[in-house]
Amino acid sequence: MDVHDRVVSRKAGLGFALREGIPVLQCVIVPGMEGSFIAFAGSAPYNYGASAGGYATRMRYLTNGKEIFVPSGGVICKTGDAVGEDAIFYVMEGRVDLARELPDGYRFNYSVSKDGIFGVVSALNPGIHEMTATAVSNCQLYTWNKQSFETALSLYIEFAKLSIQELSRYLRAVNQEAERVWNKNVQ
Amino acid sequence: MSSDSVNGQAADQPDEDLEESLLQVAFSEIRDTSPEIFTQLGRSYQPGEVLFRENDSSKELFMIVGGQVKISRGEGEGERVLATRGGGEIMGEMSHFDDYPRSATATAVGEVQVLVFTKANFALIFELHHKWTLQLVQSLCNRINFTFQRIVKGHSAAAEGAAGG
Numbered sequence: 600m601d602v603h604d605r606v607v608s609r610k611a612g613l614g615f616a617l618r619e620g621i622p623v624l625q626c627v628i629v630p631g632m633e634g635s636f637i638a639f640a641g642s643a644p645y646n647y648g649a650s651a652g653g654y655a656t657r658m659r660y661l662t663n664g665k666e667i668f669v670p671s672g673g674v675i676c677k678t679g680d681a682v683g684e685d686a687i688f689y690v691m692e693g694r695v696d697l698a699r700e701l702p703d704g705y706r707f708n709y710s711v712s713k714d715g716i717f718g719v720v721s722a723l724n725p726g727i728h729e730m731t732a733t734a735v736s737n738c739q740l741y742t743w744n745k746q747s748f749e750t751a752l753s754l755y756i757e758f759a760k761l762s763i764q765e766l767s768r769y770l771r772a773v774n775q776e777a778e779r780v781w782n783k784n785v786q
Numbered sequence: 787m788s789s790d791s792v793n794g795q796a797a798d799q800p801d802e803d804l805e806e807s808l809l810q811v812a813f814s815e816i817r818d819t820s821p822e823i824f825t826q827l828g829r830s831y832q833p834g835e836v837l838f839r840e841n842d843s844s845k846e847l848f849m850i851v852g853g854q855v856k857i858s859r860g861e862g863e864g865e866r867v868l869a870t871r872g873g874g875e876i877m878g879e880m881s882h883f884d885d886y887p888r889s890a891t892a893t894a895v896g897e898v899q900v901l902v903f904t905k906a907n908f909a910l911i912f913e914l915h916h917k918w919t920l921q922l923v924q925s926l927c928n929r930i931n932f933t934f935q936r937i938v939k940g941h942s943a944a945a946e947g948a949a950g951g
Contacts, residue, residue: 701938701941701942702938702941702942702945703942703944719923719927720927723927724927724928752920756909756913759923763883763923766923767880767884768884770926770933771889773930773934774889774933776937777933777937777940780937780940780944781866781940783940784940784943784947
C-alpha cells in the first residue's frame with residue numbers, strides 16, 4: 600500500500616498515530632520526503648513515551664538524529680533515488696524489508712527488525728540507493744546523517760558493535776547471494 | 787598453525803604490557819606498528835599457511851601489517867578465490883562480531899604479518915579510539931558495495947543469457 604493513500608496531512612497523520620497507539624511528541628515531515636508520509640519525532644532524551652507495551656527506555660546512542668514514524672507499507676527510500684541527508688536508519692520498532700529487483704527479474708530481499716540498522720552502505724558510499732526500503736509493519740525509526748552516525752559510533756561502544764554486527768549479517772547475506780548467482784551462472 | 791604466535795595472554799585479562807601495546811595500536815597507524823606491538827599482538831605466517839579456514843569456529847580478527855592474504859571458498863579443484871587482502875586491511879570481522887562460522891578460508895600468499903585481536907582486546911581498542919570503529923564500518927560497507935555490484939552483474943549476465951538463448 601502506498602502511504603500517499605493513508606496519510607496525506609499532519610492532521611490525518613496525527614489521527615493515524617493515535618489510532619495505532621503510537622506516541623506523538625512532535626509532528627514533522629521528513630526532509631526530502633514531503634508528501635510521502637508524516638513522521639512523528641520525540642524530543643525528550645529518555646523515556647520518550649508510552650507504547651502498547653508501556654514506557655520504553657531510549658537507548659543512549661539515539662541522539663543527534665530524528666525519530667520518525669513510517670506506517671506499514673510506507674516506502675522509506677527507493678532504488679535509484681539519490682542518497683539524502685538523513686540516510687541511516689535504526690529500527691526502534693517494526694520491520695523493514697530491503698529489496699532490489701535485478702535485471703533477470705530476481706528479487707533480492709533482506710529484512711531488518713528491532714535494533715537493526717540500514718542505510719549505512721549508501722550513506723558511506725554516496726550516490727544512489729541500491730535497495731528499496733519498505734515498512735512491512737508500523738515502524739518507529741531513528742535516522743541520522745553521516746556525521747551524526749559517526750559521532751554515535753565513536754561515543755558508544757554498544758552502538759559500534761550493533762552496527763558492525765548488522766553490517767556483518769548483511770555482508771553474509773550478500774555473499775550468499777553472490778555465491779548463489781555464481782553457481783547458477785557456472786552451471 | 788602460525789609459525790610465530792606470541793599472543794598467549796588470557797583473552798579476558800590483558801596484562802599491563804598487552805594493554806600498553808593496545809594503547810599504541812589504537813593511537814598509531816598500521817604502518818607505524820612497532821616491534822613492541824608486534825611482540826604482543828603479532829603473528830607471522832609463511833606462504834601457504836592458513837590463517838583461518840572456512841566453517842571453522844575461530845573468532846579472532848586480523849589486521850594485515852605486511853604481505854598479502856588470499857580469501858577463498860572451497861578446496862582443491864573446487865576452490866574459488868574471492869579476494870586478496872593487503873596491508874592495513876581487516877579480515878575475519880564477520881565471525882568476530884556475529885559468532886557464526888568462518889565463511890571463507892584465508893591463506894598467506896607470501897610471508898604475512900598480522901595483528902590478531904580477540905574479542906576482549908579488540909573491545910578495549912574500541913574504547914580507546916573510535917577511528918578503528920569507523921575504519922571497520924567503512925571496510926564492511928566497501929565489501930558489501932563491491933559484492934552487491936557483482937550480484938547485479940551476475941544477474942545481468944543471466945538476463946542476457948536468457949535473452950540470447
